[in-house]
Amino acid sequence: MYPPFSWHSVNELRDCLYYVQKYILKPRCASPIASNEPSRKRKQREDDLSKPSSPAAPISLHYNSRSSSELSATSTGSSSTPATGTSRLGKESREPSVYNVVLSKREGYITAKPVRRSNYLVTNCADNVVQSVDAGVVRADVFSLPTQDMKDRATTSCTTQAEKQIQAEFLARLRKLSGPKTTLVNTIDNTTPALDFTFIENSVHTEGVKAADPGTLIGCQQCRADMGQNIGCEYTRKCECLEFAAVDTARLNTQELVTRYKRFLAKKCGSEDLPKRFPYHSSGHRAHCLVSFYLEARHPIYECNDLCRCGPRCKNRVVQKGRRVGLEIFKTKNRGWGLRCVEPLKEGQFIDTYRGEIITCAEADRREEANRPEEAISNISKASYMFALDKHVGVDGQPDPDTGLSISDCYVVDGEKMSGPTRFINHSCEPNCRQYTVSYNKYDFRIYELAFFAYRDIPAFEELTFDYQDHDGDDAGMRQKEGASTKVECLCGASKCRGTMWG
Ligand SMILES: C[S@@+](CC[C@H](N)C(=O)[O-])C[C@H]1O[C@@H](n2cnc3c(N)ncnc32)[C@H](O)[C@@H]1O
Numbered sequence: 008m009y010p011p012f013s014w015h016s017v018n019e020l021r022d023c024l025y026y027v028q029k030y031i032l033k034p035r036c037a038s039p040i041a042s043n044e045p046s047r048k049r050k051q052r053e054d055d056l057s058k059p060s061s062p063a064a065p066i067s068l069h070y071n072s073r074s075s076s077e078l079s080a081t082s083t084g085s086s087s088t089p090a091t092g093t094s095r096l097g098k099e100s101r102e103p104s105v106y107n108v109v110l111s112k113r114e115g116y117i118t119a120k121p122v123r124r125s126n127y128l129v130t131n132c133a134d135n136v137v138q139s140v141d142a143g144v145v146r147a148d149v150f151s152l153p154t155q156d157m158k159d160r161a162t163t164s165c166t167t168q169a170e171k172q173i174q175a176e177f178l179a180r181l182r183k184l185s186g187p188k189t190t191l192v193n194t195i196d197n198t199t200p201a202l203d204f205t206f207i208e209n210s211v212h213t214e215g216v217k218a219a220d221p222g223t224l225i226g227c228q229q230c231r232a233d234m235g236q237n238i239g240c241e242y243t244r245k246c247e248c249l250e251f252a253a254v255d256t257a258r259l260n261t262q263e264l265v266t267r268y269k270r271f272l273a274k275k276c277g278s279e280d281l282p283k284r285f286p287y288h289s290s291g292h293r294a295h296c297l298v299s300f301y302l303e304a305r306h307p308i309y310e311c312n313d314l315c316r317c318g319p320r321c322k323n324r325v326v327q328k329g330r331r332v333g334l335e336i337f338k339t340k341n342r343g344w345g346l347r348c349v350e351p352l353k354e355g356q357f358i359d360t361y362r363g364e365i366i367t368c369a370e371a372d373r374r375e376e377a378n379r380p381e382e383a384i385s386n387i388s389k390a391s392y393m394f395a396l397d398k399h400v401g402v403d404g405q406p407d408p409d410t411g412l413s414i415s416d417c418y419v420v421d422g423e424k425m426s427g428p429t430r431f432i433n434h435s436c437e438p439n440c441r442q443y444t445v446s447y448n449k450y451d452f453r454i455y456e457l458a459f460f461a462y463r464d465i466p467a468f469e470e471l472t473f474d475y476q477d478h479d480g481d482d483a484g485m486r487q488k489e490g491a492s493t494k495v496e497c498l499c500g501a502s503k504c505r506g507t508m509w510g
Pocket residue numbers: 040052053341342343344345387388391392430431432433434435496497498499508
């Protein structure tokens with residue numbers, strides 16, 4: 008039995024494990040997801056991985072055709088001496104492929120440099136576009152093996168060592184996450200989630216994305232840190248952070264309040280003088296859990312912030328304190344990776360936020376188009392990771408009378424390439440979790456947190472799920488692009504399964 012990469016040791020490939028993962032998955036794995044989805048669907052993360060825009064390290068493959076024992080490779084330098092000789096296989100081999108070339112990475116590109124110096128091939132790592140700088144040269148594909156002989160060996164040889172390295176690398180990344188441990192479990196096969204994924208602790212603002220002017224951030228000034236004697240934020244009367252919180256209609260106990268509430272509903276005044284509902288249970292068994300009104304109504308949650316006088320122990324600070332529960336990313340039988348919690352969750356308990364790159368609407372459109380394979384109609388695979396921050400957009404995407412925001416103004420969170428563990432949460436038509444809008448700056452209508460809370464008591468190790476179509480009118484849901492073919496078979500297994508995840 009030959010080693011998996013006959014011209015590399017796995018150790019040599021440590022700094023480009025992503026490519027090893029891509030390579031060993033490609034010929035061997037029949038995707039359980041792909042087999043259940045339309046053939047034109049875009050790539051899947053763990054079974055048909057896309058290339059990272061900036062791989063960890065340059066790769067250089069040298070090939071000398073005289074004999075397979077003379078093949079050599081490194082995963083270090085940016086450029087190497089061109090090899091000599093001609094391909095043994097020539098026309099027999101399938102294209103695209105590169106023989107007798109040096110592949111090197113420079114400035115985000117893999118460059119294939121053939122023996123004749125005038126011919127250069129450039130393959131763009133980001134979108135796999137292969138361009139020929141000089142006409143009449145073979146196309147470059149850095150993932151093709153140089154010879155049929157090597158391909159044959161590689162598809163039959165053992166990959167255990169490489170798989171262990173890949174898993175170890177992913178686990179090392181998980182260990183760096185703050186908060187209780189997040190682990191990885193796979194009892195189905197030997198795969199590991201794609202290494203072209205980066206775990207992040209906070210969303211990343213990309214070009215063109217701006218948070219509201221810091222001057223708009225206002226902290227509550229009348230609440231106090233000691234939280235006693237009805238002056239904590241949970242008593243709501245004085246807390247300015249709760250200005251836009253849900254009105255507590257049970258406390259409209261004077262005619263004046265009722266009249267003011269009616270004026271507020273008619274948009275003739277604000278709700279600042281009306282009693283508000285506090286979002287979290289402030290004591291008892293369910294302390295810090297979302298109250299049932301917010302669980303159902305999905306009114307935005309406004310937490311206190313750094314400028315508030317209530318201090319860090321304020322009961323209106325839950326999501327900002329981060330994840331407090333241990334999680335496990337695990338391989339499902341038929342829906343790729345999923346997420347579960349290693350301890351029981353109470354109804355309303357905060358799990359974690361959904362993070363990612365915050366991008367403009369135009370950039371989200373561009374990414375969806377870029378991910379769309381030729382002739383494909385469905386862009387749902389990309390959409391699976393995109394959430395529009397559209398809570399404050401008007402009805403049907405039109406400008407909202409209060410915020411002025413229309414759908415094209417709102418930002419989108421893309422968690423495909425960088426996110427947190429919640430990016431692995433699968434869809435269910437009968438979910439046990441829901442996603443809520445949580446804001447620390449009530450005047451920033453474009454940037455806020457997307458936070459997952461348990462929608463009911465959830466036993467330890469039950470898979471966490473949410474409904475990808477859970478947007479009632481103004482609510483954030485997974486982004487759906489007009490014109491996309493949105494019917495994707497749902498495999499949630501719920502008794503009330505709608506049959507499709509979208510559409
Ligand atoms: C946000 S990702 C969830 C993590 C994903 N399973 C993974 O392995 O990366 C969404 C993708 O998971 C798969 N998926 C999630 N829920 C599903 C369901 N109920 N039925 C079928 N596929 C599902 C689909 O491929 C979907 O595009």
